[in-house]
Amino acid sequence: SKRLPEMFSRCPRYTSHLPADGSKISVAVDPKSSRLQLLQPFTPWDGKDYLELPILMKAKGKCTTDHISAAGKWLVYRGHLENISGNLFEGAVNAFTDGVGEGYDATDGQTRKYPEIAKRYSEANIRWCAIGDQNYGEGSSREHAAMEPRFRGGVVIFARSFARIHETNLKKQGLVPLTFADPKTYEAIGERDTISVLNLPPVPDKPVQCVINKADGSKVTFEALHTFSDEQVEWFKAGSALNIVRAKVSAK
Structure with missing residues (x-):
């Protein structure tokens, strides 16, 4: 048998016209495409605590990544974040009503599909x-x-607990995954309550102080735990791990 070479020669067809500086190269994507969309950097943390956050969704029981972002027919949009977000929490079971994929819209008190509520909040x-x-x-x-x-x-x-890989993925995108120090806190949260997360950013090995702002005006304080490392705290501050990478590449 023949021995494979330790390396292959570069093919001029693919390498001869590559510029030394690729910073000015633009990727052309049809703005009318339903399958591809250029990804815009997520906004860095603004340095403020998260106060009175409405609860978009409280899941009952199992909530897998497929409940959060379904596959199947949606995979055609995996290169278009706007369009694939039309499946957000579509399979999640509402802990307040046992309904699937729909909940309370805090902007007007109506019941809507989770993807629609999320879009309304975003807008x-x-x-x-x-x-x-x-x-x-x-x-x-x-x-x-x-x-x-x-x-x-x-x-x-x-959450009461996270799947490890998903917890890391949330951090990579600039979100803050927190577990209840007392799992019973899950039961204390009502549909029309809001939650404040204080003393951000997360400090490694220290709990986060939070407040449930009840619909009747009362408040319930609780502690939440996290697994942020020093590096992951920087992801949060920058808005995402990818923003960190982008900044390092741009600095070269």
């Missing part, structure tokens, strides 16, 4: 949170299950 510049149960985000490691909430203005995801 109104309303930041929001979502709540999961046990092992939130289990299943496949699809990035869209973290990108879509971030794209639509989500900033914090609470």
Whole structure:
């Protein structure tokens, strides 16, 4: 048998016209395309605490990445974040009503599909949170299950516990995944409540102080735990891990 060479010669067809500086190269994408959309950088953290976040979704029981961002017919849009966000939380079971894929819209009190509520919040510049149960985000490691909430203005995801890979994916997109120090806190959160997350950014190995602002005007304080490292805190501040990479490349 023949031995394979340790390396192959470069093909001029693909390499001879590459510029030394690629910073001015633009990628042409048809703005009318329903399948491709240029990804815009997520906004860096503004240095402020997250106050009175409406609860877009509180999931009951299993909430996998497929419940968060369904596959199937939606995969044709995986290169178009706006369009694929039309499936956000479509499979999540509403802990307040047992309905699937729909909940309370805090802007007018109406019941709507979760993707529609998320879009309305985003268009109104309303930041929001979502709540999961046990092992939130289990299943496949699809990035869209973290990108879509971030794209639509989500900033914090609470849960009794997280699937490890999804928890990291949320951090990479600039979201704050928090677990309840007391799992019973999950039960204390009502549909029309809001939640404030204080003393940001997260400090490694220290709990985060939070407040449930009840619909009746009362307040319930609680602690939430996190697994942020020093590096991951920088992701949060920058708006995403990709923003960090982008800044380093631009600095060269």
